[in-house]
Amino acid sequence: MTPTRIAMPDEIRAGQPFEVKTLITHPMETGRRPDPLGNPIPQNLITRFTCRLDGILAFEAALDTGVAANPYIAFLVSAERSGTLEFEWHGQHGFNVRETRAIRVV
């Protein structure tokens, strides 16, 4: 289980942008660091983050070596009606985490 934190407003107004905040546990190893014995630590990165609203891409980010461990990604989304946000973190070594959250438009 990879811990994630996702926060957004409980109630959303139609068409009004709202902030979505996400946080995930991940080492984001650059592949350029040695371990204490001098051996290189293999690269291990989240490379892509997507947020879909009812299957339609709403936000996408490409992550690389410059992003610190436990990436924090915040962005704005707007929705016309209630639906489901689907978050996906995709990374090296088969890393794939999916979370969904219902949004309620009032």
Next chain:
Amino acid sequence: MTSVSLAGMLWPPLGVLGEGADWPPKRSLAQERSGFEFQSADTQALQLDDFANPGLLWVDRGKALWEKPSATDAPSCEGCHESAASSMAGAATRYPRHDAAAGGLINLTQRINRCRTEQQRQPELGYESYAMLALTALVAHQSKGLPFAVRIDGRNRPHFERGRAYFQQRRGQMNLACRHCHEQHAGRMMRGERLSQGHSNGYPTYRLEWQGLGSLHRRLRFCNQAIRAEPFDYGSAEYLDLELFLAWRAADLPIETPAVRR
């Protein structure tokens, strides 16, 4: 272990610990200031953000472990203690404390491990393992905003005295004592780093340098290495004594777990 016997030689023998002019002990700082105050505005903002504080990832994980059924037929943490939010409030303020079974001090991490081996009949968790840090962070987080309330008298007194002596004792190739950096020169720059007063009120702490959560003992090991002294083991008697002294020394400060530091 060589380091233990060596350290034993450095400390004052128990005979000198009688009632003296320095008991009850007085704090040597004019005013205690949390390590928080020595951080940049960005780092402070990260700690105060109830969502983005990355230490909360460990607290969340700890909560999941707390509720997770035990692998044996023994109860989960929740099975005995119910919600951590109610039953563990203030628990972290009382550690380290004397423990008859251990014959000395134990800290919160070791207390959790005790529950795990004796009540849940599960193997011990590694002191600095992800799960151990997560559970310690969860329990300590329930004392956020409360001051430490450790006992330094009675059976704890010799431990307190040894911890206090440790703080004053020069060590390592740099020949520095804790007090040199964290009392005499607190607030001043050491190259790119601002020296804090070295308080223990935010542990386990998320350090940006570690890119993860770490225990107080990990920080003490780092401190020892920085002055080129031999670090003691995680959970060692030396660090437990020092932990007790530090908790007493930070008693006017609220617990911040999980704190964020550079």
